[in-house]
Amino acid sequence: MATRYEIPFRLFFIGRRAVRRRVYSGGMKRIDIRDGQTVSAMGKNFTISVSDGAGKSSRARTENDTVNILLAEGIDGRQKNKHVSLLARKAISKSVMPDLAAKVDGINARHFCFGLSRLGLKDQKGRWGSYSKGTNSIYLNFRLLFAPEDVLDYVIVHELAHIKELNHSRNFWRLVENAMPDYKEKRKWLRKNGAALGPSIAPKPPQS
Numbered sequence: 001m002a003t004r005y006e007i008p009f010r011l012f013f014i015g016r017r018a019v020r021r022r023v024y025s026g027g028m029k030r031i032d033i034r035d036g037q038t039v040s041a042m043g044k045n046f047t048i049s050v051s052d053g054a055g056k057s058s059r060a061r062t063e064n065d066t067v068n069i070l071l072a073e074g075i076d077g078r079q080k081n082k083h084v085s086l087l088a089r090k091a092i093s094k095s096v097m098p099d100l101a102a103k104v105d106g107i108n109a110r111h112f113c114f115g116l117s118r119l120g121l122k123d124q125k126g127r128w129g130s131y132s133k134g135t136n137s138i139y140l141n142f143r144l145l146f147a148p149e150d151v152l153d154y155v156i157v158h159e160l161a162h163i164k165e166l167n168h169s170r171n172f173w174r175l176v177e178n179a180m181p182d183y184k185e186k187r188k189w190l191r192k193n194g195a196a197l198g199p200s201i202a203p204k205p206p207q208s
């Protein structure tokens with residue numbers, strides 16, 4: 001059976017007050033996505049298009065590969081950057097989720113055949129993925145969408161292995177190694193390069 005997936009947040013009701021200040025640990029950079037930027041994730045190029053709105057909450061709608069963000073009334077400056085980054089991240093997560101779920105199902109079928117109930121993408125600070133036994137869910141860090149594919153695969157293997165072993169015991173690492181014999185290289189890559197992972201900012205094209 002295919003894994004169900006979900007976006008763990010509401011997309012359309014992000015009021016001004018709901019956007020909280022976040023503390024980023026692990027040296028991870030804040031996810032910054034801007035108007036006019038093109039964000040490449042899982043083989044798709046998303047263009048971010050922002051316009052001023054008159055509603056109470058900012059919202060996003062994805063059409064083809066354009067993420068259209070309509071800002072709430074009176075949002076500007078830093079507040080605007082926050083809303084744009086947050087809504088773009090959620091819209092992109094939603095768009096890539098079917099492909100990501102297919103990837104997780106494929107890796108699971110190839111190496112483990114464990115039962116998994118849910119998959120989600122989160123803006124996690126200081127961790128690349130998590131497995132919750134209670135809900136039988138795996139959450140992956142949104143930043144992994146910008147990592148080399150084999151690094152993303154490693155984190156998926158790692159979290160899937162936690163379904164069987166809820167620890168980092170020798171048995172756990174044996175499961176990981178059987179599925180991915182060169183997993184240590186991917187771990188090393190993440191340690192060295194992970195903190196800088198994110199959607200890079202391209203300059204906004206000139207207005208015509």
Ligand SMILES: [Zn+2]
Pocket residue numbers: 158162167168
């Ligand atoms: Zn772990």
